[in-house]
Amino acid sequence: MDIYQAIWEADRNGSGLQPVLAPDSGDSAEGYVVVDLGACSPEHHVFKEVVIPDRKKHSYKLVEKLFDNYTLNHYSREKNTSAETKEVKEFLNMAIDSPPVETAKKFIEEKTKKRFTEVQWYTHLHNLWFRQYDEETGKDLSGFEHVFIGEQRNRRLEGHHFWYKYWLEDAAPLNRHHQDHVELKCDYFGEQKGAPYVVTLGYRLYAFDYQKNHFFKISKNHCAFLVGISAEGLLALGTVRAFQHKDVPENLIINQIPFRLELYRSPDGKSIRTFYPLDPERQNPIN
Numbered sequence: 001m002d003i004y005q006a007i008w009e010a011d012r013n014g015s016g017l018q019p020v021l022a023p024d025s026g027d028s029a030e031g032y033v034v035v036d037l038g039a040c041s042p043e044h045h046v047f048k049e050v051v052i053p054d055r056k057k058h059s060y061k062l063v064e065k066l067f068d069n070y071t072l073n074h075y076s077r078e079k080n081t082s083a084e085t086k087e088v089k090e091f092l093n094m095a096i097d098s099p100p101v102e103t104a105k106k107f108i109e110e111k112t113k114k115r116f117t118e119v120q121w122y123t124h125l126h127n128l129w130f131r132q133y134d135e136e137t138g139k140d141l142s143g144f145e146h147v148f149i150g151e152q153r154n155r156r157l158e159g160h161h162f163w164y165k166y167w168l169e170d171a172a173p174l175n176r177h178h179q180d181h182v183e184l185k186c187d188y189f190g191e192q193k194g195a196p197y198v199v200t201l202g203y204r205l206y207a208f209d210y211q212k213n214h215f216f217k218i219s220k221n222h223c224a225f226l227v228g229i230s231a232e233g234l235l236a237l238g239t240v241r242a243f244q245h246k247d248v249p250e251n252l253i254i255n256q257i258p259f260r261l262e263l264y265r266s267p268d269g270k271s272i273r274t275f276y277p278l279d280p281e282r283q284n285p286i287n
Contacts, residue, residue, distance in 0.1 A: 011233030015059035035196035100236035143272030
């Protein structure tokens, strides 16, 4: 079986949710996300309904704690605290024990014919996703911030590829921050190839900068999401994609539908810069 398909299926056995096109096709015991691309308007909700069973909520609560740990501005230094470090450790420890990350670890160990100790594997994941680095004008960047949260660069939104973060911003009453919210742009709406696994959207984000205590209106023409995947599932996919080995495929195939997994590294190659799904027929990068 393809490693990405194996991680995708392992995530369903963990905290991942099933993408569906109608509520009656979802299993509430396993959790699901209803995707609605039937129409587009600024107030339209793409993720029409999200059901997360109690046994899967822990993952979402842990990753949500990290959302206010970063400055929004691409050019600003981070003010890291011991409390934030603890939250990262709690999230990573949960992820390491999850089915998708265990699947990723087993694959990498088999290909390298090496075994990671607990400390080595934790350090590898932390360096890949949470290590901070500078790139040109960007300060204290990290793969996690870019992919899971997003960054402001002048009037543009960059990164922001975690469907759950988008959904919280589109469902303010359910968002414990009660801050960010989105408004759809309909120029680049859809691209799901008849299946709800990946969606590509354009939207404006009214984002709150927790360090500056101020809202910023930023926008993105194309943003792609793997729908329903848990934070640890997305982390597992990116970890394998970043593994430099001839047996690592570029395409994720979900139920015979291919999607390219784009990945860019930090300037020194030690960390992820960005990671997102892409229609293989698309020529222009999303970021």
